[in-house]
Amino acid sequence: MSLSSADYSAIWLTLKLASLTTVILLIVGTPIALWLARTGSWLRGPVGAIVALPLVLPPTVIGFYLLLALGPHGLIGQLSQSLGLGTLTFSFAGLVIGSVLYSMPFVVQPLQNAFSAIGTRPLEVAATLRANPWDTFFSVTLPLARPGVITATILGFAHTVGEFGVVLMIGGNIPEKTRVVSVQIYDHVEAMEYAQAHWLAGAMLVFSFAVLLALYSSRKTKAGWS
Amino acid sequence: MIEMRLKLRYPGFALDVDLQLPGRGVTALYGQSGSGKTTCLRCVAGLERAEHGFIQVNDEIWQDSENKVFVAPHKRALGYVFQEASLFPHLSVLANLEFGLKRIPKPQRRVDMAHATELLGISHLLDRHPQHLSGGERQRVGIARALLTSPKLLLMDEPLAALDAQRKREILPYLQRLHDELEIPVLYVSHSQDEVARLADHIVLLSNGKALASGPIGQTLARLDLPLAMGDDAGVVIEGHVSAYDADYQLLSLQLPDTALNIRVPHTPLDAGQALRCKVQARDVSLSLHGAGQSSILNRLPVTVVSEMNADNAAHVLIRLDAAGTPLLARITRYSRDQLNVHPGQQLWAQIKAVAVLA
Amino acid sequence: MIIRASRFASACLASLVAVFAFGSAQADEVQVAVAANFTAPIQAIAADFEKDTGHKLVTSFGATGQFYTQIKNGAPFEVLLSADDSTPQKLEAEGETIKGSRFTYAVGTLALWSAKEGYVDAKGDVLKKNEYQHLSIANPKAAPYGLAATQVLAKEGLSDKVKDKIVEGQNITQAYQFVSTGNAELGFVALSQIYKDGKITSGSAWIVPASLHDPIKQDAVILNKGMDNPAAKALVDYLKGPKAAAVIKSYGYEI
Numbered sequence: 001m002s003l004s005s006a007d008y009s010a011i012w013l014t015l016k017l018a019s020l021t022t023v024i025l026l027i028v029g030t031p032i033a034l035w036l037a038r039t040g041s042w043l044r045g046p047v048g049a050i051v052a053l054p055l056v057l058p059p060t061v062i063g064f065y066l067l068l069a070l071g072p073h074g075l076i077g078q079l080s081q082s083l084g085l086g087t088l089t090f091s092f093a094g095l096v097i098g099s100v101l102y103s104m105p106f107v108v109q110p111l112q113n114a115f116s117a118i119g120t121r122p123l124e125v126a127a128t129l130r131a132n133p134w135d136t137f138f139s140v141t142l143p144l145a146r147p148g149v150i151t152a153t154i155l156g157f158a159h160t161v162g163e164f165g166v167v168l169m170i171g172g173n174i175p176e177k178t179r180v181v182s183v184q185i186y187d188h189v190e191a192m193e194y195a196q197a198h199w200l201a202g203a204m205l206v207f208s209f210a211v212l213l214a215l216y217s218s219r220k221t222k223a224g225w226s
Numbered sequence: 227m228i229e230m231r232l233k234l235r236y237p238g239f240a241l242d243v244d245l246q247l248p249g250r251g252v253t254a255l256y257g258q259s260g261s262g263k264t265t266c267l268r269c270v271a272g273l274e275r276a277e278h279g280f281i282q283v284n285d286e287i288w289q290d291s292e293n294k295v296f297v298a299p300h301k302r303a304l305g306y307v308f309q310e311a312s313l314f315p316h317l318s319v320l321a322n323l324e325f326g327l328k329r330i331p332k333p334q335r336r337v338d339m340a341h342a343t344e345l346l347g348i349s350h351l352l353d354r355h356p357q358h359l360s361g362g363e364r365q366r367v368g369i370a371r372a373l374l375t376s377p378k379l380l381l382m383d384e385p386l387a388a389l390d391a392q393r394k395r396e397i398l399p400y401l402q403r404l405h406d407e408l409e410i411p412v413l414y415v416s417h418s419q420d421e422v423a424r425l426a427d428h429i430v431l432l433s434n435g436k437a438l439a440s441g442p443i444g445q446t447l448a449r450l451d452l453p454l455a456m457g458d459d460a461g462v463v464i465e466g467h468v469s470a471y472d473a474d475y476q477l478l479s480l481q482l483p484d485t486a487l488n489i490r491v492p493h494t495p496l497d498a499g500q501a502l503r504c505k506v507q508a509r510d511v512s513l514s515l516h517g518a519g520q521s522s523i524l525n526r527l528p529v530t531v532v533s534e535m536n537a538d539n540a541a542h543v544l545i546r547l548d549a550a551g552t553p554l555l556a557r558i559t560r561y562s563r564d565q566l567n568v569h570p571g572q573q574l575w576a577q578i579k580a581v582a583v584l585a
Numbered sequence: 586m587i588i589r590a591s592r593f594a595s596a597c598l599a600s601l602v603a604v605f606a607f608g609s610a611q612a613d614e615v616q617v618a619v620a621a622n623f624t625a626p627i628q629a630i631a632a633d634f635e636k637d638t639g640h641k642l643v644t645s646f647g648a649t650g651q652f653y654t655q656i657k658n659g660a661p662f663e664v665l666l667s668a669d670d671s672t673p674q675k676l677e678a679e680g681e682t683i684k685g686s687r688f689t690y691a692v693g694t695l696a697l698w699s700a701k702e703g704y705v706d707a708k709g710d711v712l713k714k715n716e717y718q719h720l721s722i723a724n725p726k727a728a729p730y731g732l733a734a735t736q737v738l739a740k741e742g743l744s745d746k747v748k749d750k751i752v753e754g755q756n757i758t759q760a761y762q763f764v765s766t767g768n769a770e771l772g773f774v775a776l777s778q779i780y781k782d783g784k785i786t787s788g789s790a791w792i793v794p795a796s797l798h799d800p801i802k803q804d805a806v807i808l809n810k811g812m813d814n815p816a817a818k819a820l821v822d823y824l825k826g827p828k829a830a831a832v833i834k835s836y837g838y839e840i
Contacts, residue, residue: 067762067763067766067768068766070768071766071767071768072767072768073766073767086718087718087768089719089752089763089768090719090752090768090769121308121312122312122314124273124299124306124308125306125308125312125314126300126325127272127273127298127299127300128271128273128299128300128304128305128306128326128372128375129300129325129326129329129371129372129375130300130301130326130329130330130375131300131325131329132298132300133300135300135329136300139325140314143316144314144315144316146316168755168759169759170768172719172721172752172753172754172763172769173724173752173753173754173755174751174752174753186755187724187726187727189650189651189654190648190650190651190654190724190726190727190755191650191726191727192650192653192654
């Protein structure tokens with residue numbers, strides 16, 4: 001095995017980043033997805049478009065604006081400084097913020113589709129059976145949206161693992177803090193350490209394939225509404 | 227008593243009703259599609275919110291828009307049966323049934339699982355999932371599920387509309403049993419006169435968002451001033467009691483309410499005294515000046531002519547009759563009317579060719 | 586009559602083609618890979634080059650290490666303006682270049698720079714004081730200016746002290762970006778990025794004495810793909826000439 005300890009710590013860092021980002025996105029993205037699925041307000045279009053922006057913006061663009069926003073003159077930077085946290089560029093926390101923004105549509109959209117596919121009837125039924133809105137969410141909406149939740153989790157995770165452009169812009173390539181696998185591979189190539197690059201890239205390829213295989217094989221056919 | 231005053235406006239539709247309905251028995255909300263009957267029901271349930279609304283069910287106020295009162299649907303003690311059962315696909319039949327039951331505190335439970343499953347005949351289906359049930363079975367589970375919330379009011383939104391004729395026939399007896407065995411008042415939305423005739427004690431006729439009539443079933447169906455009388459199956463519903471049975475000719479004698487008048491109908495034997503509901507269509511009633519005379523028509527009743535109205539076509543007229551307190555409708559040709567000189571107050575004989583026993 | 590007309594037409598067509606094919610002998614293009622730190626100077630030189638020779642430069646900017654990989658894998662570059670001397674040497678040893686075309690076109694100067702006025706003193710003492718949170722350098726594995734920065738830190742005995750504060754940009758441009766957006770209070774950049782006509786263009790800087798690091802010799806070389814392109818040879822000659830030298834010096838390089 002030709003993976004150095006630096007490679008392993010890059011892998012570990014990447015998994016930590018992807019897991020934390022996915023959990024945050026599931027928590028933050030669920031209310032957003034619910035709102036987008038159910039609201040009749042005119043804000044639906046604009047908010048949906050904003051959520052979808054990372055799909056079309058090059059990661060370097062997102063990364064660049066994040067660099068400005070996290071810096072001492074930017075919105076987030078000023079907030080974090082006033083909270084005594086300094087600036088978040090070059091930190092794991094900064095990467096988490098970047099990843100959350102970058103992977104948001106990959107989590108919100110499958111959730112939104114799942115919630116919208118449920119429709120309003122099951123919710124009305126639950127209400128007539130004495131379930132209040134929270135109860136309805138956990139006992140009816142979530143179980144019925146399960147395939148969508150699984151998709152959102154896997155996509156969010158896998159997308160963050162593959163993130164490069166954003167990390168490059170705001171990471172600063174610090175070992176064990178911001179040197180994720182994608183950057184590590186890039187470094188190996190730059191330094192002409194091709195064997196290392198091959199090993200690490202190969203590992204990522206196998207991992208991504210396994211994830212997607214799991215996703216596509218486990219999709220149940222949608223339970224019919226009867 | 228159930229009181230509802232609702233004013234609601236959608237693009238292209240407006241609902242405006244003011245109704246006082248009995249607090250027990252089955253009340254039918256009857257009308258064509260678009261008449262507002264489902265909207266009424268959903269407002270009572272709280273699934274829709276009338277801009278100006280007052281809803282009181284027996285002693286509970288569920289909406290009072292003037293005092294800014296609106297009780298959320300999940301806080302209303304009602305059961306709702308939707309048109310297409312709408313069982314939760316991720317739960318088994320048993321879990322579906324328990325869904326509402328679990329959310330009622332024990333002291334408030336008056337309908338138990340054994341009772342509900344026996345009443346609807348679904349005890350053998352508990353382990354199945356909704357996808358593996360027939361339409362009729364699903365609907366029965368849906369009804370049992372609603373009952374298990376021990377509701378103070380049961381709302382049913384055209385529960386038989388999505389079923390074929392066979393399934394309807396299957397479920398009607400269960401609904402009739404519900405009617406007979408439970409004390410829970412029911413609001414029943416339907417566009418089927420047959421269902422309404424079988425099940426309702428009180429009927430509200432809705433058209434274009436307004437209530438044209440609200441009254442007991444017998445009286446209201448016989449009213450000539452309503453579109454009810456226009457249709458091809460215009461007729462009356464009679465609640466009688468079994469008075470005798472002729473085993474030889476297999477004829478059942480039904481006594482009309484508050485009178486000694488009887489009508490006879492071919493039927494299987496039933497115990498004397500049993501209440502029985504039957505329908506007599508206007509087109510099956512003919513008039514004669516004399517009561518005696520040989521005829522194969524089984525039933526001849528002395529009646530008084532009450533009023534007359536034009537039928538839905540130019541050749542016929544509708545005559546409202548009174549048979550010692552029981553209303554009857556007869557559809558005859560104008561020609562016959564002129565021949566017999568039919569006029570209010572006249573004493574005639576009504577010949578009833580067919581009586582349909584409603585279970 | 587008809588035959589003559591068609592012959593006349595073909596002759597016209599032929600001369601039109603000739604004009605397009607050979608007329609461009611007056612205006613060739615040359616694909617140049619340029620080290621990121623030389624971005625500003627080459628843009629200034631390109632304008633003069635085109636005026637004086639009629640040839641056009643098609644430039645790509647980036648990290649030298651990246652260019653190496655791309656060239657090895659068939660990238661269409663004809664001339665390489667590297668940030669170091671070892672990469673052109675390597676390419677030459679591997680037979681990817683025209684022998685004898687390699688020469689040093691500039692010697693780089695390192696600068697310690699901050700976007701804030703008055704933050705960096707003229708002697709660079711702020712580096713030793715170690716009161717900053719982030720010190721930006723280019724990735725030493727891939728960029729010679731980054732390597733030089735680490736050499737300076739070692740010479741000053743600061744390597745261990747500032748180890749945790751170092752943030753790496755993938756190339757000298759990114760190292761500059763970290764400092765210019767204020768995310769790093771200061772960083773080691775190429776002097777050419779912050780210098781013009783004898784002055785620091787913004788912020789504050791310490792021009793690092795060349796004695797503190799190995800010289801950053803920046804070599805240029807004609808690659809195999811540029812063998813038959815007269816514009817490639819013309820560029821290399823121009824870079825050695827006085828006009829280019831003036832531009833290069835104005836950006837803080839030595840020749």
